[in-house]
Amino acid sequence: xxxxxxxxxxxxxxxxxxxxxxxxxxxxxxxxxxxxxxxxxxxxxxxxxxxxxxxxxxxxxxxxxxxxxxxxxxxxxxxxxxxxxxxxxxxxxxxxxxxxxxxxxxxxxxxxxxxxxxxxxxxxxxxxxxxxxxxxxxxxxxxxxxxxxxxxxxxxxxxxxxxxxxxxxxxxxxxxxxxxxxxxxxxxxxxxxxxxxxxxxxxxxxxxxxxxxxxxxxxxxxxxxxxxxxxxxxxxxxxxxxxxxxxxxxxxxxxxxxxxxxxxxxxxxxxxxxxxxxxxxxxxxxxxxxxxxxxxxxxxxxxxxxxxxxxxxxxxxxxxxxxxxxxxxxxxxxxxxxxxxxxxxxxxxxxxxxxxxxxxxxxxxxxxxxxxxxxxxxxxxxxxxxxxxxxxxxxxxxxxxxxxxxxxxxxxxxx
Numbered sequence: 001x002x003x004x005x006x007x008x009x010x011x012x013x014x015x016x017x018x019x020x021x022x023x024x025x026x027x028x029x030x031x032x033x034x035x036x037x038x039x040x041x042x043x044x045x046x047x048x049x050x051x052x053x054x055x056x057x058x059x060x061x062x063x064x065x066x067x068x069x070x071x072x073x074x075x076x077x078x079x080x081x082x083x084x085x086x087x088x089x090x091x092x093x094x095x096x097x098x099x100x101x102x103x104x105x106x107x108x109x110x111x112x113x114x115x116x117x118x119x120x121x122x123x124x125x126x127x128x129x130x131x132x133x134x135x136x137x138x139x140x141x142x143x144x145x146x147x148x149x150x151x152x153x154x155x156x157x158x159x160x161x162x163x164x165x166x167x168x169x170x171x172x173x174x175x176x177x178x179x180x181x182x183x184x185x186x187x188x189x190x191x192x193x194x195x196x197x198x199x200x201x202x203x204x205x206x207x208x209x210x211x212x213x214x215x216x217x218x219x220x221x222x223x224x225x226x227x228x229x230x231x232x233x234x235x236x237x238x239x240x241x242x243x244x245x246x247x248x249x250x251x252x253x254x255x256x257x258x259x260x261x262x263x264x265x266x267x268x269x270x271x272x273x274x275x276x277x278x279x280x281x282x283x284x285x286x287x288x289x290x291x292x293x294x295x296x297x298x299x300x301x302x303x304x305x306x307x308x309x310x311x312x313x314x315x316x317x318x319x320x321x322x323x324x325x326x327x328x329x330x331x332x333x334x335x336x337x338x339x340x341x342x343x344x345x346x347x348x349x350x351x352x353x354x355x356x357x358x359x360x361x362x363x364x365x366x367x368x369x370x371x372x373x374x375x376x377x378x379x380x381x382x383x384x385x386x387x388x389x390x391x392x393x394x395x396x397x398x399x400x401x402x403x404x405x406x407x408x409x410x411x412x413x414x415x
C-alpha cells in the first residue's frame with residue numbers, strides 16, 4: 001500500500017514538475033497547430049550544456065570514489081544495454097508487420113540512454129532528498145555504447161545472412177537454368193548421333209567409311225562443346241565452392257568510434273574527463289548547476305513538440321511499435337532495478353543509484369542514438385525507431401518510469 005501511495009504521489013508531482021509539465025505543454029501546442037519553433041542550434045547547445053553538467057558532476061565524484069564500487073554497477077549497465085537489444089530482436093521482430101531490421105534498430109535505441117531522461121531523474125531524486133552516488137550518472141556510456149554496437153552488429157549479421165540466402169537462391173536458379181540448357185544440349189547431341197547413324201545406313205553402299213567417320217567426329221565435337229558451364233560459375237562470377245566469407249565480417253571498432261564521436265557521448269565524456277582530471281568546482285557551482293533546470297525545461301518543451309510530430313509517422317508503420325514503446329521501457333527498468341538491488345546488497349550501491357540504473361535502462365536515446373543508427377543501419381526506417389522512442393518511449397520513461405522506480409525505492413527504504 002505504501003508503494004502504491006508513493007507512486008501516485010510521485011506521479012502527481014511529476015505532472016506538476018517543470019520536467020513533465022513542459023513535455024506535455026510541447027505536445028499540446030503542437031497538437032493545436034502552433035508554429036512555435038526552437039532553432040536547432042539552440043537545441044544542440046542546451047543538450048551540450050546538460051550533458052557537460054552531468055559529466056562534470058560525475059567526474060568530480062569519481063575523483064574521490066572507490067572505483068571497485070563502480071565495477072559491478074558498470075558491468076550490469078553493459079549487460080542491460082546488450083540484453084535490451086536481444087529482447088527486442090526476439091519479441092518485437094516476431095510481431096506482425098514489423099521488419100526485423102527495424103525491430104533491431106528500435107531495440108538499439110531503447111537500449112541506448114536518454115540524457116534528458118537521466119537529467120530529469122537526477123532532478124527529481126534531489127527534490128525527493130534521495131541520496132545517490134554522484135558517479136552513478138557515469139553509468140550512461142556503459143549502457144549506451146554496448147546497446148548501439150550490439151544493435152548495429154546484429155542488424156549487419158542479419159542483413160548479410162539475408163543477402164547470402166538471396167544469392168544462394170539466385171545461384172540455385174542460375175544452376176537449374178544451366179542444367180536445363182545442358183539437358184537440351186544432350187538431347188541435341190543424341191539427335192545428332194541418331195542422324196549420324198541414319199546417314200551411315202543410307203550411304204553405306206557408296207561411301208562405306210568416309211561419311212560415317214566425318215559425322216561421328218562432328219558428333220563428338222558437339223557433345224564436348226555443350227558443357228562449358230561445368231566450372232559452376234555463379235551469378236557473382238566466382239565458383240560457389242570457393243566463395244570468400246571475408247566480406248561477411250562486421251568490424252566493431254568503426255561502430256564504437258561512431259558512438260564515441262556522437263555529440264551526446266562526446267559532451268558527457270568530455271565533462272567526465274574535465275571533472276576527473278581538473279578542478280572545475282568553481283565554474284560548475286557558479287554556472288552549470290544554476291542553469292541546469294531552466295535548460296532542462298526548454299529541452300522538454302522541444303521534445304514534447306517532436307513527440308507529437310512523430311505520432312503520425314508511428315501510426316503509419318505499425319501499432320505494435322506503440323505496444324512495445326509502452327511495455328518494453330518499464331520491463332527494462334524492472335530488470336535493471338533487480339540487477340541494481342544485487343549490487344546494493346553486495347557492494348552497498350545506494351537505492352538512489354539503483355533508481356538511476358533503472359531509469360537509464362527505461363529510457364531511450366533521443367540525442368546520440370538516432371544519428372548513430374542512421375549511419376550504422378541505413379536500411380532501417382527512422383520513422384519506426386525514432387517515432388516509437390520520441391512519441392511514446394520518452395513520455396513513458398519520464399511520466400511513469402521515474403516515479404515508479406523512485407516509489408519502489410522509497411518503499412524499500414521504509415522496510
